[in-house]
Amino acid sequence: MNVDGWRMNQFRVWGLRLPLGNSGEDEIRRALARGLSARIEAIGPITIIRRSLDARDKERGLFWVFTLDVSLGSRPSRFPKGWRVGPVPPAPIASPRTDSRLRGKKVAVVGSGPAGLFSALRLASSGAKVVLLEQGAPLKERVLAVSALWREGTFCEEANVQFGEGGAGTFSDGKLITRLKDPRVRLVLEEFVRAGAPARILEEAHPHVGTDGIRACVGAIRERLLALGVQFRCQAMVEEVLPDARAGWCLLVGNERLCCDAAFLAVGHSSRALFKKLLARGVPFDPKGFAVGGRVEHPQAWVDRNQYGRFAGHPGLPAA
């Protein structure tokens, strides 16, 4: 770093716009050279931080708008209107922090939705002995049960849209847009890419992997948990969580008493039987406002036409 906070030769550019179809790395470099009044060879490595589509004026055309980290021999003195140029902000947490106090501790994670899967990953990476307990069915059985529900209306209590491996996340739309401003979200997105999601989600303004994509990721995350030594048990419903003077906590799973140093309840919002038991024992609960959403399905072609106008079907565009 030099005195005024600029990382040597590296800075961030916000707002570089390029027309659809002319937005590859060569075009980005040419636009940077023009905008920064630099020779094209003087521009070093560039990293795309964010890419969003501007489809507001469909008549004029569609534009990709980039945020980029750029290396250049010297700090630019001029740049075009509409761009913002500044120091590269501090990097988000580079890798999941591990906590040595967890090494060797036995931790039960209850629920295998996004919260359960990701906490099990962090705990196991820190050396904890993790048992992940899920009341519902494994992925394959669950997919069959849900398609039976949609086809024939047969409801299965332990394998449905909410319950089973991957939790409600498995049947979500795979829009990874929650808390995008939180720097830790990058770690979650990287984990998805490691689990097979396309690398573009790291730079998209509205990362979206789709229902089929998210399902494949859930299977890959399970394999990674198993490789980290996590015991992943489906059809294991936790009926009670009891403090235990010696072990810390004991969970009742059917006839089994499972003792552990710590338990993390990642049970989502529909674990009514367990909530009632905890409430009866005086565990404090906060009511939470709820939102009801409807899902309306349209043919993809309509949605694309509405969003992209005459550009719908362009090979450089994702599904709208």
Ligand SMILES: Cc1cc2nc3c(=O)[nH]c(=O)nc-3n(C[C@H](O)[C@H](O)[C@H](O)COP(=O)(O)OP(=O)(O)OC[C@H]3O[C@@H](n4cnc5c(N)ncnc54)[C@H](O)[C@@H]3O)c2cc1C
């Ligand atoms: C149709 C649909 C589409 C959605 N689309 C999106 C989207 O595009 N983007 C987005 O960000 N969010 C989406 N959501 C919301 C998202 O899926 C949830 O916010 C998320 O799954 C919550 O994660 P969680 O881990 O807290 O709980 P959950 O995913 O609900 O997981 C809890 C798990 O705990 C298990 N469990 C409960 N009680 C017990 C027990 N006593 N013992 C053992 N296991 C237990 C359950 O079986 C379940 O598998 C969608 C949800 C639905 C239903």
